[in-house]
Amino acid sequence: MKPTTKPENPLFSSGPCPKRPGWSLNNLQHALLGRSHRSSPGKKKLAEAIDRTRNLLQLPDDYRVGIVPASDTGAMEIALWSLLGQRGVDLLAWESFGSGWINDVVNQLKLDDVNHLEADYGQLPDLKKVNFENDVVFVWNGTTSGVKVPNGDWISTARKGLTICDATSAVFAMPLPWEKLDVVTYSWQKVLGGEAAHGMLILSPRAVARLESWSPPWPMPKLFRLTKGGKLNEGIFRGATINTPSMLCVEDYLDALKWAESAGGLNGLIERSQKNLKVVENWVEETEWIDFLAEERETRSNTSVCLKIIDRWFTSQSLDQQTVIIKKMVTLLEQEKAAFDIESYRDAPPGLRIWCGATIESSDLEYLMPWLDWVYLQVKEEK
Ligand SMILES: Cc1ncc(COP(=O)(O)O)c(C=O)c1O
Structure with a gap:
């Protein structure tokens, strides 16, 4: 029998994901349009996005949160290009996005001290085999196979390498063990249904220490540069973005964050x-x-x-x-x-x-x- 009732909101896309219940364009009327993002109200909006993110995600105080260009891919590529190369890398993949990061590391950065841990759609690789002497690159939730890591128990607290985690379809929906994650990335259009444009880059103190002690041998585009004179560019993590952000998208992300706060x-x-x-x-x-x-x-x-x-x-x-x-x-x-x-x-x-x-x-x-x-x-x- 053909059903008689339809979903009130029939949008179920996995990215961009549906807007929050009750969303309306009217909610963006206070967006700082036509003004500089480096003006005092512009900086305030960007800092508010960072602060609300930090509070909502219950991040450790010493973790940095930055807004970066080019969505989740931008955040992940900034991390891979800036941090890798100092030690071997364990590359985990069980669906398309994890495989994409392997492609970046092997075919673009051309690192050869790599260890592949891969599994087919529906499965996870054997997480017991991960070598935490190495840096480890993985996706928390495989968006294209619907397979996530069940928790962070497999991640060593005594790790020597960094854990670099693409968590774009996990953050705000799954508990993440922050102390075990050195880099976490996501984009605004995923779990909170914000507008697509910018990526979020969350760094542990260990990731910052790597940035300040390691200079990769490859060229670094301006868009990827997280350090200045060998020190972390702290401004990025206070809202002084590398290049110009859309203040309309910022307003929409703020709207999503406020809704998230009100939703418990x-x-x-x-x-x-x-x-x-x-x-x-x-x-x-x-x-x-x-x-x-x-x-x-x-x-x-x-x-x-x-x-x-x-x-x-x-x-x-x-x-x-x-x-x-x-x-x-x-x-x-x-x-x-x-x-x-x-x-x-x-x-x-x-x-x-x-x-x-x-x-x-x-x-x-x-x-x-x-x-x-x-x-x-x-x-x-x-x-
Ligand atoms: C796990 C994962 N990584 C990366 C991406 C790419 O994200 P973006 O389009 O925000 O760069 C997606 C998008 O669906 C994703 O689900």
Whole structure:
């Protein structure tokens, strides 16, 4: 039966992620437009974004928080280019974004003292094999496979290298063990549904010590330079950004942070996301044709929830045919305005990916689930 009720907000994209409940363009009317970001009110807005981030994430006092160009990719590449090369590197990857960082380190920075720990979509590599004498580069939540590291127990507190963590789809949705993370990056458009543009770069004192004691042999673009005269450029971590930020995006990030505070802070955000995952879990449990791509329950993402179709009719098709079927499903859902942007990532196995981060209302997921049953039956019966 075709469902009669649709999600109030049918947006479930994994990036840019949906805006917070109640978002309106009117909320940005106090944006500092047409003014210099280096003016006193401009600096104040940028510093407020940093301070609210620090408080919300409950960061250790001695960690630095900076706003950098080019979204999460910018923040990660600044970190890789600025910090690596002093010692060997363990590179972890279990989906597309982790593989992208491996490509940067191996093919662009051309480091050869590297150790690859890789796993296929749905799995994690053996985290017991990570060598913490080395720097370690990894993604906390694999956005394209829906597989996250379950916690930070595998990370050594006595590590010699730095842990460099792309946490863009984890931060504000999963607890992060800050003392075990030397670099954490994310972007505004992910869990809080801010406007895409800028990246956040969080550094531990150990990361700062590396910056001040190590000069990589490769050229460093101005956009990547975190030090001045061998010392950390502290201004970046107080809001004196390297280049010009969009003050409209800054205002939107501030709006998202204020909403997050009102939604119960970090714990409130994590609970909202967990509750959202639970809706999908309940449905998957009672539905025969679908399952999580993540093979282990404890690695199941509560933000980018990736699902695979396990029904024999689907699995017996070629990969190309499977992609066609998924495309038909998502097109039908879009036509019905029941769900937008829930196709799996282009490099991932054909399937569905439903964002379950904090800005999603669990009631909308409740409304979505019957639509998935309906749409699958539609395309299957069409055969
Ligand atoms: C884990 C991860 N890393 C990196 C990126 C790239 O992020 P951005 O577009 O903010 O640079 C994404 C985007 O989806 C991601 O999920």
